[in-house]
Amino acid sequence: MKIALFVGQIYIYTQREIIRGIYEECKKNGDELHLFSFYVSNDEKFDLGEYEYINRMDISGFDGFILYASAFYNPYIRGLLVNKIKASDKPVVSIDSHDANFYNVTSCNSGAMEGLVEHIISEHNVKTVNFVGGPADSTDALDRLNACRRVMEAHGLTLPDERIFTGNYYVDSGYKAYDHFKANGMMDADAFVCVNDQTAMGVFYKATEDGYTIPDDFIITGFDHIPQASFNEPSITSIERFESRIGQAAYEGLWSNEKKEVTIAPKLAKGSSCCKGFDIDNTKRASYLRECIKLSLENSRYAGFISDSAADFMAYRSSDEMYEMLPSYQKKFNIPEMAIVLDKEESKKVLDVPYHYSIDGDEKKSKLIRRDEIFSSKGEGNMYVYSSLHYGGKYFGYVITTNYFAATETELYHMFINNISNMYESAAKYDNQEEYINKLRDLSYYDPLTKIYNRLGFFNKAEDDFEKAKNAGENMYIIFADLDRLKVINDTMGHKMGDSYIVDFVNILTSCIDGYDTPLRFGGDEFVVFGVSTTEEEVRAKINHIQEEIRKFNEQGKYSPYILGVSMGYTMISSDTKKTLFSYIETADQKMYKVKREKKDERSGKDRRSGRDRRTGNRRGLNDPINLS
Known part of the structure; x- marks a missing residue:
């Protein structure tokens, strides 16, 4: 169970x-x-x-x-x-x-408090009480307070609100209660009736520090009969509740089919904080002190x-x-x-x-x-x-x-x-x-439209990769790409389609390069790829792969009557180079423009001969071989 x-x-x-x-x-x-x-x-x-x-x-x-x-x-x-x-x-x-x-299992706390208050009034002639209470929202603490009031009223006595302190069940609440009553000139009470033994011990220690003698100057009572209070000198008058038996009764109640109330009756545990002549069992006290020392260590x-x-x-x-x-x-x-x-x-x-x-x-x-x-x-x-x-x-x-x-x-x-x-x-x-910093870094390192590096992000990564490749003796390459007729798309189909034109190209580009390659949106319609490659043939193969994927994409007719096109140039980088990475980007850019001019000249010649619409004519580099070097 x-x-x-x-x-x-x-x-x-x-x-x-x-x-x-x-x-x-x-x-x-x-x-x-x-x-x-x-x-x-x-x-x-x-x-x-x-x-x-x-x-x-x-x-x-x-x-x-x-x-x-x-x-x-x-x-x-x-x-x-x-x-x-x-x-x-x-x-x-x-x-x-x-x-x-x-x-329900109860220990009848209110009845026990009534018996304790009856004892100090009947046996010790208590007339004035300072009540040290528990939490204001605790039903148990409220029951004990009301029990004290009922008995006092039955004897024609009162417990005014100013003589009630509301705190918690811990020693520090006893300290605060004592200071409160002292500050308000209410140390004339015959007894401090405390909601439990811990608060009673707090009152006791503060009182003895001020030179008071218990019970000669006033009585202190507690509730619960805990070892700290029962082995104190003087021992604190309290209520013994038999908590372990309460726990056993609660367990047994789970097996009962009845909804009833079982009471584990507590009893008054008289101590020398109100009744003189109570001796402490020194053997038990010594055993308890040993446990306290062990626990303290x-x-x-x-x-x-x-x-x-x-x-x-x-x-x-x-x-x-x-x-x-x-x-x-x-x-x-x-x-x-x-x-x-x-x-x-x-x-x-x-x-x-x-x-x-x-x-x-x-x-x-x-x-x-x-x-x-x-x-x-x-x-x-x-x-x-x-x-x-x-x-x-x-x-x-x-x-x-x-x-x-x-x-x-x-x-x-x-x-x-x-x-x-x-x-x-x-x-x-x-x-x-970290998430906020990463977002800021993404904003500063990545192009928001294409999600690839912008210039800052590219050079932050590529410069480091550039030096690592040189140190490792690896050759590198730069591809520079420029979209064809982006302005025409923007002017005739709108900038939303122009953005789509850019994104479609980048999706093709990133699908055709290696995960170790670094793509960059260099400008509005310009793109760069930096990577490590041992041969020029590998680079040419990547470019041809990109162009082939563009050809397949154009079969969809998404931008009809136009088609997606790009001009690309590349340059190889030797591992023993003394030049900067940016200088190679400029070189690849120049080669790209050479390709772009050749395509333009070739297209113009064909248009003049055939009368074909230049806007929709096939672009050099899609199906025809081009000079990339």
């Missing part, structure tokens, strides 16, 4: 524990867990990228869904995801966000990789270079398997990269994967973590890792993903810049 789990802000301890509970059940039963992580923020452009991630997501390959919707703070993103899952007609379990269409190592990757990725200028670098970082981060899946349309627009690109951990090996292979079973009990790639609102695709649990444990991984996103944006900008 393939289970999709949708979670926001996976680096919060409680959500990691829920993920762990679900994964343990999947592993035990041989199911695949596909974890989609989201990082919805207060940045509208960033949130737009996450919106596109969900909007383009293909969830048809999954057998069931677990949704932790309360962690999606943006209501539009939350609504899009919920509607997408509802439309799947597959089993769905919702955690901490009731939906009558789903099987590992994070320091990873932080160096993050810094290096930011510099390395921004330096690369092609998709090939980027993909050569990615496996080395995959190895540094100890990622067992990693795949990058690019959005089909976006990859076509901005990057010369494959639709699906996978890196398998070996620096010398990489492989492409198809969409159906992403959902193919690679072994029972795997966990796949999906992270979106976008720069602001510009969506590129997503990254998948296999059995890489650090993706849920450290925010450094998210920073690494951001570096990959920035890499794509940088590459896209560079590719767009």
Whole structure:
């Protein structure tokens, strides 16, 4: 069974524990867990990228869904995801966000907050509270705030708006909340009631820096009972939610045919931040500190990789270079398997990269994967973590890792993903810049009508080829061609037909020369071909080939009563020449005019003798032999 789990802000301890509970059940039963992580923020452009991630997501390959919707703070993103899952007609379990269409698992957070606030009011005579809240769009954070207000009102107390701080679920929000209340002269509160333990720890550290003693000066409470708070000195009074059991219940709910609500009741976890006399288990604390030290050292190592990757990725200028670098970082981060899946349309627009690109951990090996292979079973009990790639609102695709649990444990991984996103944006900008430069170069190097070189483009290439051929001891040649009667075509049939006349000749010309030859539109009706040739016979054969193809073309009668015609002259170039390339063009030009005069004289003589219309008479060089030398 393939289970999709949708979670926001996976680096919060409680959500990691829920993920762990679900994964343990999947592993035990041989199911695949596909974890989609989201990082919805207060940045509208960033949130737009996450919106596109969900909007383009293909969830048809999954057998069931677990949704932790309360962690999606943006209501539009939350609504899009919920509607997408509802439309799947597959089993769905919702955690901490009731939906009558789903099987619901809840920890009754509002009831737990009510019990905590009741405790500090009844047992510790709290009258004034500073409330440190979570995101304004988080239904869970709002439930905890309203629970606090209800209990205070039941005791005849109030929680005015000015004593409510709205932030996020992280430590920095606790710092900011403390500074806010301090700046507004509200440090007279009996208690700081915090939406979770991380914000409570932020308040605690700022307060102790200012010389406050907890709980003598004021009480601090949290929510979630995370190790950092429970092993703190003093330990933070909190709510223990049994997240792992919530995860297990969510997994079990997928197998139920009922749409019901299961509650995993939390409990008050008293600590010395409000209740004195609670001793910390020093053995457990020592074990926890060892793990913290190990994680800190590992994070320091990873932080160096993050810094290096930011510099390395921004330096690369092609998709090939980027993909050569990615496996080395995959190895540094100890990622067992990693795949990058690019959005089909976006990859076509901005990057010369494959639709699906996978890196398998070996620096010398990489492989492409198809969409159906992403959902193919690679072994029972795997966990796949999906992270979106976008720069602001510009969506590129997503990254998948296999059995890489650090993706849920450290925010450094998210920073690494951001570096990959920035890499794509940088590459896209560079590719767009290169495309613009190439277009400018094409405009300056190529004739817009015929698409062959103009003078600037020709000499930029041919001068280099000229020197290379001389150094290699190879002989060269120049053909100079001048269209016959282009002015007559323009005057009698219009310039549009005149342009067509030119293009038809160039198409014939380029079809008769080698790919190594360099054609040039020298002027309005004048053309040059430069190439390498060992014998004069080869050059004469090319000219005869061109004239033969023109003869065949004229059988169509496209320009009747006129026919396509051209006069050509050529000159050979010895590899030991001391002359310039341009001087040989002038020589070939002179020989072309010699041919043109001969054709004119011959045609005039025939016209005088026969009275033939000169405009439609056969031109010398189409069927009759001419003197080319």
